[in-house]
Amino acid sequence: xxKQMSAAQVVAQLHDGMTIGIGGWGPRRKxxxxxxxxxRSDLKDLTxxxxxxxxxxxxxxxxxxKKLVFAFxxxxxxxxxxxxxxxxxxxxxxxxxxxxxMMLLGLRAAAWGLPFIPTExxxxxxxxxxxxxxxxxxxxxxxxxxxxMPALKLDAALxxxxxxxxxxxxxIAGPDHYLDDWYARAASKTYVSCxxxxxxxxxxxxxxxxxVFWERAATTGVVHIPGGAHPTSxxxxxxxxxxxxxxxxxxxxxxxxxxxxxxxxxxxxxxYQQNVGGLAAIRAIALPTY
Amino acid sequence: MSNTATDYTLxxxxxxxxxxxxxxEGEVLATGIGVIPRLAxxxxxxxxxxxxxxxxxxxxxxxxxxxxxxxxxxxxxANETWMGFSRIFDNVWSGRxxxxxxxxxxxxxxxxxxxxLGGTYQQPKVMMLGARGFPGNSISHPNSFFVPxxxxxxxxxGECDFVxxxxxNPARLPKGRSLDDVDIRLVVTDLCVLDFGGAxxxxxxxxxxxGMTVEQVRExxxxxxxxxxxVPVTVAPTAEQLAIIAALDPHxxxxxxxxxxxxxDRSGG
Numbered sequence: 001x002x003k004q005m006s007a008a009q010v011v012a013q014l015h016d017g018m019t020i021g022i023g024g025w026g027p028r029r030k031x032x033x034x035x036x037x038x039x040r041s042d043l044k045d046l047t048x049x050x051x052x053x054x055x056x057x058x059x060x061x062x063x064x065x066k067k068l069v070f071a072f073x074x075x076x077x078x079x080x081x082x083x084x085x086x087x088x089x090x091x092x093x094x095x096x097x098x099x100x101x102m103m104l105l106g107l108r109a110a111a112w113g114l115p116f117i118p119t120e121x122x123x124x125x126x127x128x129x130x131x132x133x134x135x136x137x138x139x140x141x142x143x144x145x146x147x148x149m150p151a152l153k154l155d156a157a158l159x160x161x162x163x164x165x166x167x168x169x170x171x172i173a174g175p176d177h178y179l180d181d182w183y184a185r186a187a188s189k190t191y192v193s194c195x196x197x198x199x200x201x202x203x204x205x206x207x208x209x210x211x212v213f214w215e216r217a218a219t220t221g222v223v224h225i226p227g228g229a230h231p232t233s234x235x236x237x238x239x240x241x242x243x244x245x246x247x248x249x250x251x252x253x254x255x256x257x258x259x260x261x262x263x264x265x266x267x268x269x270x271x272y273q274q275n276v277g278g279l280a281a282i283r284a285i286a287l288p289t290y
Numbered sequence: 291m292s293n294t295a296t297d298y299t300l301x302x303x304x305x306x307x308x309x310x311x312x313x314x315e316g317e318v319l320a321t322g323i324g325v326i327p328r329l330a331x332x333x334x335x336x337x338x339x340x341x342x343x344x345x346x347x348x349x350x351x352x353x354x355x356x357x358x359x360x361x362x363x364x365x366x367x368a369n370e371t372w373m374g375f376s377r378i379f380d381n382v383w384s385g386r387x388x389x390x391x392x393x394x395x396x397x398x399x400x401x402x403x404x405x406x407l408g409g410t411y412q413q414p415k416v417m418m419l420g421a422r423g424f425p426g427n428s429i430s431h432p433n434s435f436f437v438p439x440x441x442x443x444x445x446x447x448g449e450c451d452f453v454x455x456x457x458x459n460p461a462r463l464p465k466g467r468s469l470d471d472v473d474i475r476l477v478v479t480d481l482c483v484l485d486f487g488g489a490x491x492x493x494x495x496x497x498x499x500x501g502m503t504v505e506q507v508r509e510x511x512x513x514x515x516x517x518x519x520x521v522p523v524t525v526a527p528t529a530e531q532l533a534i535i536a537a538l539d540p541h542x543x544x545x546x547x548x549x550x551x552x553x554x555d556r557s558g559g
Contacts, residue, residue, distance in 0.1 A: 025375060070420055071420050071421055071422055071423070072419045072420035072421075072422045073419070073420060074419055074420075079419060080417075080418060080419065084417070085416075085417040088406070088413075088414055088417035089409075089413065089414060089415065089416070089417050090413070091410075091412050091413030097405065097420055097421055098421070098425075099421055099422075099423060099424070099425040099426045100375075100379075100422060100423040100426065101379040101382065101383070101423060101426040102425070102426070104376065104379055120429050120430070120464075121383075121425050121426040121429060121430070122425045122426075122429075123425075123429055123456060123464040123467070124428075124429065124453075124456030124457075124459070124462045124463065124464055124467075124472075125401075125421070125424075125425045125428070125453045125454060125455060125456055125462075126405075126411075126421075126452050126453040126454070127421055127425050127454075129453075130411050130452075136464075136465075142466065143465075143466045144464070144465060144466030144467060145464050145465040145466060175348050175349035175350065175372075175374070176348065176349035176374040176375055177374060177376075178374065178375050178376070179375065179376050181376075182376070289359065289360055289361065290346060290347035290348050290356075
């Protein structure tokens with residue numbers, strides 16, 4: 001089965017009002033080329049589920065987001081994501097604010113076909129008070145109350161990986177695959193952009209196969225976009241683009257998202273990459289030191 | 291603990307004081323978020339608690355803490371296992387962790403806020419990070435706080451604007467739990483060290499940094515503290531501890547953490 005698609009074909013399968021999960025973590029390995037294709041589209045009223053970074057900031061600023069399910073939105077070295085802040089402070093964004101681990105449980109529940117997973121996480125905090133949709137339940141086995149973290153069922157997941165073959169075997173070679181396997185499993189459709197498209201026999205080496213975190217049946221489409229995580233990192237291939245993020249954050253103070261998009265977005269990924277200095281420049285960005 | 295140094299910064303004093311949070315903790319993951327908490331956890335691991343576990347702040351556990359900042363191309367970190375974000379939660383929920391974090395607000399219950407300030411929840415005046423992992427940390431394992439600027443904006447009079455982490459608040463106590471299930475340890479600030487060892491888990495003054503007074507702490511705290519009759523002075527770093535801190539922080543990032551990088555002893559002229 002050949003699952004190759006273009007970014008435009010992926011976005012054509014998304015619809016207004018869908019719940020979309022975005023893999024990665026903050027400024028790390030986000031499917032930004034697919035996010036940019038959404039920015040070029042008419043899609044709107046999306047519900048996003050994300051360990052958020054500029055993916056959330058850009059989509060909020062561009063008016064694509066109705067509701068956000070989040071535990072944080074941050075660019076790490078710029079702790080507060082400027083466009084996410086603006087969206088929250090405008091009062092226009094509907095939110096479901098949860099703990100990082102609750103998000104994992106919600107994705108797991110969706111992946112496993114469960115309505116909820118019980119946890120003590122969130123008890124005693126405003127996570128429970130501000131989310132009337134998250135219920136407390138009694139346990140059949142003890143006298144304590146528990147949070148019933150509801151399944152976060154995704155209509156679609158967008159993920160960026162280092163390598164994939166055309167059948168949707170996806171490899172994440174960096175130090176952490178984050179919670180991307182759960183995004184892939186929680187979604188009805190999972191679209192993956194990859195830096196490198198490889199032949200199937202690439203995975204014959206068990207050391208390579210061990211860096212595959214979900215089965216190909218959980219991959220719907222594969223889009224070959226070298227550098228597609230920029231300006232986020234795709235460790236070990238490239239780091240995140242600090243000057244670019246600074247320029248992006250600066251537009252929140254002056255010019256707004258329109259200034260950012262006019263300067264960089266372009267009408268295609270090829271144009272975007274030209275606007276940011278080309279693929280070689282992306283691949284040359286040093287990895288961060290923590 | 292002889293050989294007490296006389297020349298040390300407030301940041302170094304705070305690192306040494308904060309390291310005490312990890313004494314006697316045994317084999318737990320010590321997570322210090324931010325320069326001073328990370329150096330505190332690292333100092334504890336390098337000295338009195340070598341059993342601590344530590345991450346590289348990315349995806350591996352280390353048998354030796356990494357120095358902060360650029361480490362040179364020939365540096366090889368001491369990995370001992372993979373510890374990606376999904377596995378962090380397995381550790382958090384096991385309780386074998388002690389985190390030290392720097393929330394924006396802390397109230398008299400030890401509840402903290404990392405999410406939003408002012409306005410309404412639907413439209414906060416200032417949106418910050420979000421609840422992050424605070425709800426799960428606070429109910430799963432011991433936690434400590436570091437506050438680089440002790441004032442009434444941090445130590446608020448009422449409840450936090452948004453409660454990210456559970457504290458000793460009877461009104462929010464979940465059914466079937468006891469306040470003793472909550473475990474908040476040290477609060478280290480630029481003025482003093484506090485804990486929740488007062489009557490009914492009230493916040494208590496443990497020690498004053500050299501040159502600081504009970505009155506200064508009272509003036510800068512929005513709620514009443516338990517103040518013992520005798521308040522000791524925070525123990526100064528030893529020369530050995532300062533050398534270890536310097537080796538862990540070769541680029542002196544600690545000098546940027548507290549406004550104007552004051553000396554540790556502020557009693558003299």
